[in-house]
Amino acid sequence: MAEETKKRKAEHIRISLNEDTQARKTTTSFEDIYLIHKPLPEINKHEIDLSVTFLDHTFAAPLIVGAITGGTSEATKINATIAEAVEELDLGMGVGSQRAAIEDKELEETFAITRKKAPTAFIIANIGGVQLVNGFGLKEVEKAVKMIEADAVAVHLNPLQEAVQLEGQTNFKGILKRIGEISRGVDKPIIVKETGAGMAAEVAEKLEDVGVKAIDVSGAGGTSFAAVEYYRSKRREKNFQHKLGNIFWEWGIPTGISIVEVSQTVSIPVIASGGVRDGVDAAKALALGASLTSLSQPILPAAVKGVEEIKNMLSLLIEELRTVMFLVGADSVRTLHQTPLVITGKTAEWLRIRGFDIEGYAQRGGN
Numbered sequence: 001m002a003e004e005t006k007k008r009k010a011e012h013i014r015i016s017l018n019e020d021t022q023a024r025k026t027t028t029s030f031e032d033i034y035l036i037h038k039p040l041p042e043i044n045k046h047e048i049d050l051s052v053t054f055l056d057h058t059f060a061a062p063l064i065v066g067a068i069t070g071g072t073s074e075a076t077k078i079n080a081t082i083a084e085a086v087e088e089l090d091l092g093m094g095v096g097s098q099r100a101a102i103e104d105k106e107l108e109e110t111f112a113i114t115r116k117k118a119p120t121a122f123i124i125a126n127i128g129g130v131q132l133v134n135g136f137g138l139k140e141v142e143k144a145v146k147m148i149e150a151d152a153v154a155v156h157l158n159p160l161q162e163a164v165q166l167e168g169q170t171n172f173k174g175i176l177k178r179i180g181e182i183s184r185g186v187d188k189p190i191i192v193k194e195t196g197a198g199m200a201a202e203v204a205e206k207l208e209d210v211g212v213k214a215i216d217v218s219g220a221g222g223t224s225f226a227a228v229e230y231y232r233s234k235r236r237e238k239n240f241q242h243k244l245g246n247i248f249w250e251w252g253i254p255t256g257i258s259i260v261e262v263s264q265t266v267s268i269p270v271i272a273s274g275g276v277r278d279g280v281d282a283a284k285a286l287a288l289g290a291s292l293t294s295l296s297q298p299i300l301p302a303a304v305k306g307v308e309e310i311k312n313m314l315s316l317l318i319e320e321l322r323t324v325m326f327l328v329g330a331d332s333v334r335t336l337h338q339t340p341l342v343i344t345g346k347t348a349e350w351l352r353i354r355g356f357d358i359e360g361y362a363q364r365g366g367n
């Protein structure tokens, strides 16, 4: 089993590096979000404070590298490189699913390297929600935490991926109850994340009720796991899976919509991921209600090159975010959360039909 998981993880990396796995038509919906330019910002750009506190940890900027990998030899280098970069920048990161290393001790180092390279950064362990239905319990989650001395645990939800994948596990019966047991039994905060298909209000509410401490919406508009599986099945000439991957390529709730759905429904913090590609996207996500932003796929090519490449990439994104904050007159992330914005087009239509307050964003006083 571990061997199969290991092989799949290697394929995910190869495909994400070499093929176009991004949504083709579905967008994040950030294009419908307008922050309001302020030619009288009345702040000093150099004094803008980007720091945030999330789950009792202070980050230099509201940005983390989302779960990508572990469990294969190339993953060791990727995790080490990302860890070194986020440590230096005082950010955080998630590791990929730790299933393979829970099943095979020899693979532990591909994850453990993360904490060695990032002794103080916020590191998030990762386990599949469907694994909790199929035999994993407190013991396995605790093992995942210990392996990397994690600050929090992400339970990932990937029904889309499992459904289009040949070897997919599609029995999700009882998953919420199992997440609740983990939330109560593990002494680290549990974050529940999607993997590129987004989350809506109803799911967020249930997760908060069972004790989950944060939600990563991981919406549609960036990496499509149907696309990743499309390429995997193509290699094997599995015609049926290949067609499923193609049909479900665009499936999911766009990231911007997901942020509003979740942040207006629950009081636990929200992480925005799924197609966050620059500081303007990040600023919109934060103004909509996210506490942190996260990106995965764009980090991979940089992670293969080296620490400096990742640092440059993340530093540029932070500078873009700072620039937006300057242009809307927000001298702190707290102020950015109160900055007025306008939601237009299909995004506004969706949110209105679903009963969310979109006028409130436009009527904010700002500073």
Ligand SMILES: Cc1cc2nc3c(=O)[nH]c(=O)nc-3n(C[C@H](O)[C@H](O)[C@H](O)COP(=O)(O)O)c2cc1C
Residues within 6 Å of the ligand: 012, 013, 016, 066, 067, 068, 069, 095, 096, 097, 126, 154, 155, 156, 193, 194, 195, 196, 218, 221, 222, 223, 273, 274, 275, 276, 294, 295, 296, 297, 298
């Ligand atoms: C190669 C690759 C592997 C991934 N593996 C995992 C994983 O093991 N666990 C998980 O929770 N998410 C995983 N993800 C999903 C990301 O964490 C993220 O939710 C998703 O890619 C959307 O963000 P993006 O558009 O910035 O890539 C993976 C993403 C990529 C690109």
